[in-house]
Amino acid sequence: MCIERVFLGGRLVDNLNIFWHNGKVEYKDRCKHLKQKGMVLWFTGLSGSGKSTIAVQVEKELYKKGFVTYLLDGDNVRYGLNSNLGFSNEDREENIRRIAEVSALFKDAGLITLVSFISPFRKSREFAKQKIGSITFVEIYVKADVETCAKRDPKGLYKKVKKGVIKNFTGISSPYEEPENPDILLDTRELSVEEAANKVIKFVLNKQR
Numbered sequence: 001m002c003i004e005r006v007f008l009g010g011r012l013v014d015n016l017n018i019f020w021h022n023g024k025v026e027y028k029d030r031c032k033h034l035k036q037k038g039m040v041l042w043f044t045g046l047s048g049s050g051k052s053t054i055a056v057q058v059e060k061e062l063y064k065k066g067f068v069t070y071l072l073d074g075d076n077v078r079y080g081l082n083s084n085l086g087f088s089n090e091d092r093e094e095n096i097r098r099i100a101e102v103s104a105l106f107k108d109a110g111l112i113t114l115v116s117f118i119s120p121f122r123k124s125r126e127f128a129k130q131k132i133g134s135i136t137f138v139e140i141y142v143k144a145d146v147e148t149c150a151k152r153d154p155k156g157l158y159k160k161v162k163k164g165v166i167k168n169f170t171g172i173s174s175p176y177e178e179p180e181n182p183d184i185l186l187d188t189r190e191l192s193v194e195e196a197a198n199k200v201i202k203f204v205l206n207k208q209r
């Protein structure tokens with residue numbers, strides 16, 4: 001008997017009675033069907049760095065080129081699947097664990113999956129990379145310092161932080177661990193939205209060959 005330890009409901013438990021069931025259609029079959037390689041474009045960065053803006057632009061352009069895509073955005077997913085999670089370190093880890101699992105499934109379905117979450121911890125991003133597979137996981141660091149993000153403040157959140165209304169805010173009162181060796185670096189103080197999106201699209205087209 002093979003006993004493995006798995007996470008269930010956020011707890012590590014012995015898995016005695018659950019068995020993996022193989023299908024007859026695999027990742028490579030679905031990719032062939034869709035005429036593309038399923039992959040995950042993982043955008044990480046501070047709130048206001050430009051993750052959503054750039055991811056939306058990348059998805060629009062890839063869609064226009066005929067690719068099948070899906071965008072998972074932090075704010076949106078927190079309305080549904082992750083609506084029971086807040087912004088403690090533990091909840092952020094659980095948030096990213098679930099998104100790693102979901103995006104691994106979407107990739108397995110053959111989709112070009114765009115993930116736009118702060119994902120502040122290296123350990124969580126490394127978990128996502130392992131779960132998804134290093135060849136199909138693309139880490140994209142959307143870089144902007146906290147002063148630039150606070151100046152942009154597209155949702156008025158930095159103003160609220162200043163007033164003391166929001167606690168544990170990333171980059172101010174909660175940590176952000178910068179990627180050490182991202183696959184793509186987008187410095188949004190130097191690149192326009194279009195330039196940043198084009199850099200990602202060029203990378204994707206290369207990988208799709």
Ligand SMILES: Nc1ncnc2c1ncn2[C@@H]1O[C@H](COP(=O)(O)OS(=O)(=O)O)[C@@H](OP(=O)(O)O)[C@H]1O
Nearest residue numbers: 047048074087092095117118119120167168169170
């Ligand atoms: N305390 C605190 N810290 C950071 N962000 C906050 C916080 N409270 C609410 N928000 C809003 O939630 C969005 C980030 O959610 P994520 O799921 O991407 O965060 S995380 O990956 O779990 O850290 C984030 O969206 P983005 O601005 O798009 O990053 C904010 O709109």
Ligand SMILES: Nc1ncnc2c1ncn2[C@@H]1O[C@H](COP(=O)(O)OP(=O)(O)O)[C@@H](O)[C@H]1O
Nearest residue numbers: 047048049050051052053152154188191192193
């Ligand atoms: N070069 C740039 N790249 C991305 N966004 C930019 C850039 N310059 C200014 N912005 C603005 O910064 C804000 C970024 O907000 P958003 O995309 O919601 O960030 P995030 O998803 O990381 O929280 C938008 O209002 C966008 O128009």
